[in-house]
Structure formats: structure tokens, C-alpha cells
Amino acid sequence: MVPSMEAVLSPWVAQLKAKTNLPVLIQWGDNPAPGSGLRLGDFSHPKVVIQVRKASAIPLLLSPSLDSLGEAYVEGQIDVIGSVDDILDIAHRLAEAGSKTEGRLSRMVRRFTHTQNTDREDIQYHYDVSNAFYQVWLDPAMVYSCAYFERGDETLSEAQTKKIDHILTKVQLQPGQRLLDIGCGWGALVMRAASQFGARCLGVTLSQRQFELATERVRQAGLQDRVEIRLQDYREVQGQFDRITSVGMFEHVGIQHLPAYFSRIHEMLADDGWVLNHGITSTDANDGETSHGGGRFIDRYVFPHGELPHISTVLKAMQEGGLEALDVESLRRHYARTTDLWSQAFEANGETLRGMVDEKRWRIWRVYLAGSQWAFEHDEVSLYQVLCRKAGRQARGLPWSRRWMYSER
Numbered sequence: 001m002v003p004s005m006e007a008v009l010s011p012w013v014a015q016l017k018a019k020t021n022l023p024v025l026i027q028w029g030d031n032p033a034p035g036s037g038l039r040l041g042d043f044s045h046p047k048v049v050i051q052v053r054k055a056s057a058i059p060l061l062l063s064p065s066l067d068s069l070g071e072a073y074v075e076g077q078i079d080v081i082g083s084v085d086d087i088l089d090i091a092h093r094l095a096e097a098g099s100k101t102e103g104r105l106s107r108m109v110r111r112f113t114h115t116q117n118t119d120r121e122d123i124q125y126h127y128d129v130s131n132a133f134y135q136v137w138l139d140p141a142m143v144y145s146c147a148y149f150e151r152g153d154e155t156l157s158e159a160q161t162k163k164i165d166h167i168l169t170k171v172q173l174q175p176g177q178r179l180l181d182i183g184c185g186w187g188a189l190v191m192r193a194a195s196q197f198g199a200r201c202l203g204v205t206l207s208q209r210q211f212e213l214a215t216e217r218v219r220q221a222g223l224q225d226r227v228e229i230r231l232q233d234y235r236e237v238q239g240q241f242d243r244i245t246s247v248g249m250f251e252h253v254g255i256q257h258l259p260a261y262f263s264r265i266h267e268m269l270a271d272d273g274w275v276l277n278h279g280i281t282s283t284d285a286n287d288g289e290t291s292h293g294g295g296r297f298i299d300r301y302v303f304p305h306g307e308l309p310h311i312s313t314v315l316k317a318m319q320e321g322g323l324e325a326l327d328v329e330s331l332r333r334h335y336a337r338t339t340d341l342w343s344q345a346f347e348a349n350g351e352t353l354r355g356m357v358d359e360k361r362w363r364i365w366r367v368y369l370a371g372s373q374w375a376f377e378h379d380e381v382s383l384y385q386v387l388c389r390k391a392g393r394q395a396r397g398l399p400w401s402r403r404w405m406y407s408e409r
Contacts, residue, residue, distance in 0.1 A: 005052065009026060009058070009061070013026070013038045013039075016098075017041065020040075020093060021040075021041035021042060022090060022097075023041055024049070025039055025040075025046040025048075025049045025050070026038045026039075026050045027049060027052070028052040032051070047082055048082035048087055049081040050078055051078060051080070052078055054076070064094040065095050065292050065293030065296075066092070066095050066292045066294040066296075067296040067300070068293065069095065070293075070297040071300075076359065076363075084366065088370050088371060088373075089374075095293065130209065133357060134186075136345070136353055136356075137345035137349060137353070138345075139155075139157040141160060142186040142213075143186075144248065145278065146278070146334050146335040146383045147159035147160045147162070147163050148162045148166045148334055149334050159337075161192070164188060164189050165196075167189070167247065167385070168189075168192070168193055169407070170274075170276055171243045171245065173193060174199075175197065175198030176199070177199050177242035178201075178202075178241045178243070179193050179200070179202070179242065179243045179244070180201075180237065180244045180268060181193075181202070181204070181245045181246075181247070182204060182244065182249050183246060183247065183248060184203025184204060184210075184229065185214070186213050186217065187210075187218060187227070187229055189247065190218075190227050191218060191223055194223050194226040194227045195226075201227045201228070202228050203229045203230070204230045204231075204232045204234055205229070205230075205231065211229055237268060240270050241268055241269060241270065241273065242270050242272075242273050242274075244268060244269055244274075245276050246275070247278040250277060251303070252303070252306060255287055255307045255309045258314070258317035258321070259320040259321045260321070262323050263320075263322055264321075266323055266390060269389075269390060272389075273390070274326075274387065275387075276386070276388070278383070278384075278386075279314075281314060282382075283310070283379050283380060285310050286310070287307075287310050289308070294371065297367075297371075301364045302368045311382070314386065315386070319391065323388040323389070323390065323391055324391040324393070325386050325387070327402065329384065330382060330384055331384070332376055332381075332382040333376075335372075335376045335383040336373055339372040343369040343373050347366075
């Protein structure tokens, strides 16, 4: 005789209730009666309702992690009703209650093999969903990286413009200088560098869709004489540049390849040039993934083969690659705000976005954006801008203070 869903789940529910009190109702069946099901806590009204759609979800629920719960949701084995904030809070509390070993002090360390072919495939998997999909929830310039909130009350569009200006001011970009932007996205940084700072710019991307739209945007802005967009791996770029920026790209390089990555930047940088690397980092000193299976979910569904180094690993790899770090700035709070605004826009336009992609991809992105906000807010991941120049140069010529970074343009 096949045991009922209630018989299978009841012992697990009892164990959970002995550890924690969650405002969660679990239901099953095609048309469950309102309020029926198993309760994971004492409450009058549940904040989250988990509706089990397939029996294959049961093993994933019985050993809850962010990876297993995420899998059950994106694969359509469960439906979840509630605000996205409440859903993320409950998911983390379930994962913590169900955790046997992995937690904040035990974060998995994994390494992946990276080649130019695998890197290209991974980039295209994430970024080539469709340009229209990204346009719905990004700012009009389509800047897909952490914004910079000088006061905290800026709109997303204002904060993204301030981020670009912050970067270009940090590297002291001057008219006529040659700028390389590694991982240029849809071209916002190189276009502003050319139009507002007078630079001559090259942007490279591995995303076909980004390349096509960025090229068209450059043409529409009349910047073809100052901006070139290429569908090209940074390792294939020839020539030297006065300034190099890399924004939200080095997460795809692989930790063991970071010294070679920075060494390649060193080769392309003019002797008196400056480079700024802007990227997400782990908050685990051993370069571990986010806790409770969050990193496994991201690798499987969002960023294949992505690896986040701790900031100490980044600085060591920079030195090994021949670069001297001049300034290090944490923007973790800024990325928590940025991802929160992205998630809000995604939720507000949920049905529109649902009609643009298949159900699985829609669910992946919904979880990913809301989960990212949680991770930045709770110090699971961080974001650093590191300003560098070639190592071994004399100190004279360096600014005495950081005042130039905040001067009005």
C-alpha cells in the first residue's frame, strides 16, 4: 500500500516544529480545501503556502537546502504562494533547520575547468535569454551590475549613471585616451566614456545578443568613430590601452585562472595606465560558496561554472599578475539595493516576463534576483571595486588622497 502524502510528511513536520516555528502551510492535491494541510508552526494565517504538485518533490523537502528547495520550485514540483521576501526568508529558515553540516562556518569550495569555449557557452546561457527580457527590469541603459547610490534615494537609472561616472573618475579617464572595457554588456560604460569623457573605446563581450544591441546603440548615438564593440574573448584582444575596466565579468574567470587573467590585463595596460576591476566576491575567507546549497543552485541554474573569490584572494592574484592595488572599496550595501530594485521590477512585471520565456526560466530568474538581494543584505556575498596600476612603479605621481574620486564633473 502506498503511504499517503500526509503520512510521509508528518514525521518531518514534527521534527521541524521541534526546532523552529514557521508560518508555513503545506498542501497537496489538485484542489486542496482552504486552510487544509500540515502546519510548520503556530499561526492564524500563513505567510507562505507550499503546494506539492509532484511526489518527486518529497525527497527535496525532507532534506531541505536552498539547492533542493530551489530545484523543487523551478522544476515545477512545488508551487509557492506568498511575497517573494517571505518566501526567501522561509527558504533560508528551512535550510538552516534542515542543515546537518553546511552552514556559515562550513561553506563548500568547488573549482571548475574553464576554457574559451566553455566560458563562451556559459556567458551565452546566462545573457542570451533575450534583450527584451532584460529591458523589462533593468534601467533604460541596461546596466547589469551593481549601481552606486551616493545618497541612497536615487532612482536605479540615476544610480547606474553614477556608478559608471564613479568608475571612470576613479581611473582618471582623460580625453583621447584609449579605454578597454572587458565584458561590456550592452555598451553603457563605453558609450558614456566616449560621449562624456572624450575617450576612444573598445568594448568586448561573448554574448551575441549583447554584441548586436550594443553595436546598434553605438550607431544610434553616432559614436561609431569613438566606440567599437566586438564579439571577442579578452584573451584575443591585441594592443595596449591607457585605461582598462572590467565590470561584473571576473566572476566567470575561475579562481585558479585569476593570476593569468590579471597578467593578461597587465600585458594590455600602458606603463602609466590604470585599471579598475568591479566584481562580486565571496565572504568566506576560503573562497567558499554561499551557504546551505545556494552556490550549487546558482551553478546549476543561473551562472554555470561561476566562482567567487574572497577579496584577499583577489588582491593576491592581482599582485601575482603584476598589478598593484591602489584603492579597494566595498559596495555590498549598494548591490543589496540594486538587486532589490531589480527584484521589485521583476515582480511588478511578472506576467509580462512570464510570457517572454518558458515557465522554468521565469522561476529561475525570480528566485535568483530575490535570492541575490538576500545574499548581499546578509553578508553571504559582497562586491568590491579595486583600482590598480602596474606593480613596481615609483610612488611619485600618485594622488595624496582619494579626493579626486568624489570631485564634481
